[in-house]
Amino acid sequence: DIQMTQSPSTLSASVGDRVTITCRASQSISSWLAWYQQKAGKAPKLLIYKASSLESGVPSRFSGSGSGTEFTLTISSLQPDDFATYYCQQYNSYSWTFGQGTKVEIK
């Protein structure tokens, strides 16, 4: 199986900060990567797919980039509603795997 590794595991930031989360794949997955946001006690929500395509309705402050084995999720200006846990997920092969998650906390 393809292993996905996110960094950092926890990130402390303030409202208005630019935030970047990194996701690395154990082998090339081309651009077959999605990002999800999960708030406590809630189901995950799709933010980005195909590495950089923004899901409909998701604010433009979210962006994704990368290909191959290294990817990033960027929040250009952190808002109060963005404090949550973020997961990357590869869908390159029929054994889809998630990163371990990055929790974005209030500084």
Next chain:
Amino acid sequence: EVQLLESGGGLVQPGGSLRLSCVGSGFNFRSYAMSWVRQAPGKGLEWVSAISGSGDSTYYADSVKGRFTTSRDNSKNTLYAQMNSLRAEDTAVYYCARDQVRGGSYSGIFHYWGQGTLVTVSS
């Protein structure tokens, strides 16, 4: 509006069985592949299984292969997970998720999610 509603979770002893259901509404159920994704308490997300729109194709994570069976009844807009030989490590919230792409095949992108149902395996 797309809605997914899971049910069937509960407390079960190790070695026992449980069947989860997920009813979909607001979309053409048979046109989309569906998956089960689980989350152990305080842990991350783990994909469990997927089934094509027609139900003629399934995939499973190694951790559940041979113990779990995913099926669907498109006439009832319902997805199922039959879970046998349950272990303590199967304790988790189980989410059903709809694929992003219409057509019945897999994209692997989990577009819509249910609210989840908790399965606890304990004696």
